[in-house]
Amino acid sequence: MDKASISKTIISMATERGIDKSICPSDVARALFAPNWRKHMDDVREIAIDLQQQGKVTITQGNEPVDINNIHGPIRIKIV
Numbered sequence: 001m002d003k004a005s006i007s008k009t010i011i012s013m014a015t016e017r018g019i020d021k022s023i024c025p026s027d028v029a030r031a032l033f034a035p036n037w038r039k040h041m042d043d044v045r046e047i048a049i050d051l052q053q054q055g056k057v058t059i060t061q062g063n064e065p066v067d068i069n070n071i072h073g074p075i076r077i078k079i080v
Contacts, residue, residue, distance in 0.1 A: 001032055006047045014057055014079040022076035048077050056080060
């Protein structure tokens with residue numbers, strides 16, 4: 001699976017959830033890489049960071065935007 005497919009899936013799933021809700025990176029990994037989705041979590045997170053840098057999504061922790069240079073723990077992804 002290439003970066004473009006992961007990016008498209010993140011955007012699609014986040015858009016489908018709506019502007020007031022978010023998705024978990026594991027939602028994307030499970031959709032694309034079942035049954036070995038855990039092995040791809042870092043890929044999904046890295047691409048989500050790229051998308052935030054492009055202004056397409058916002059990464060949050062505790063419902064607050066997070067500094068992408070200081071991410072520790074679980075994140076959520078929201079469409080912008």
